[in-house]
Amino acid sequence: MVGRDGAEDVAQKLWLKAQRVRDDPPIVNPRAYLRRLAHNAAIDHMKGEQQEATVAERAEALLWGVDYDLGSERIVESRDTLEHIHAAIMALPEPTRTIMRLTRFEGLTQRETAKQVGLTSTTVENHLRRALALLARIRDGEGDLI
Numbered sequence: 001m002v003g004r005d006g007a008e009d010v011a012q013k014l015w016l017k018a019q020r021v022r023d024d025p026p027i028v029n030p031r032a033y034l035r036r037l038a039h040n041a042a043i044d045h046m047k048g049e050q051q052e053a054t055v056a057e058r059a060e061a062l063l064w065g066v067d068y069d070l071g072s073e074r075i076v077e078s079r080d081t082l083e084h085i086h087a088a089i090m091a092l093p094e095p096t097r098t099i100m101r102l103t104r105f106e107g108l109t110q111r112e113t114a115k116q117v118g119l120t121s122t123t124v125e126n127h128l129r130r131a132l133a134l135l136a137r138i139r140d141g142e143g144d145l146i
Contacts, residue, residue, distance in 0.1 A: 002042050006049070014041045081139055088138050089131075095119065096127045103128060 002010055017037055027033045089100055095117050102113040103124075114124040 002045050006042075006045055010038070010041045010045045013045070014038050017041065081141075084138050085135055088135055092131055092134075096131050099124055099127045100131050 014034075014037055018034065021027075021033075021037075089097065092100060098117055099113055102108045102116060103110060108116070110121050110124045110128070114121045117124070119127075
């Protein structure tokens with residue numbers, strides 16, 4: 001059922017639909033016609049709520065990295081992708097691999113990383129940009145290891 005809040009929405013939609021009904025040709029059984037309009041409005045409302053819930057669930061999954069539809073094929077595919085990305089990180093040349101480790105896994109800022117590896121912040125940023133672009137291509141299935 002539509003619930004209390006839904007009932008108000010359905011009643012408002014029903015009122016708007018009823019206002020647009022033309023009596024040409026004349027409606028033989030107005031009570032049955034109104035009942036059918038109400039029924040259809042309630043079904044439309046419930047379908048809309050289901051669609052909103054699905055969209056909200058998918059948005060949640062995209063925002064927070066949660067996947068509610070993990071089938072075994074998807075899990076295997078994700079593991080393979082993760083292995084490719086891990087291998088790509090390990091294959092990065094120095095100092096890029098160290099820069100990735102320090103900034104992405106140890107949580108250092110680019111400035112702190114630059115100081116630790118003896119490079120400028122701009123150079124660290126350029127190494128990161130190239131490494132992340134490569135990893136994104138591998139994740140998307142568009143590139144091979146280094």
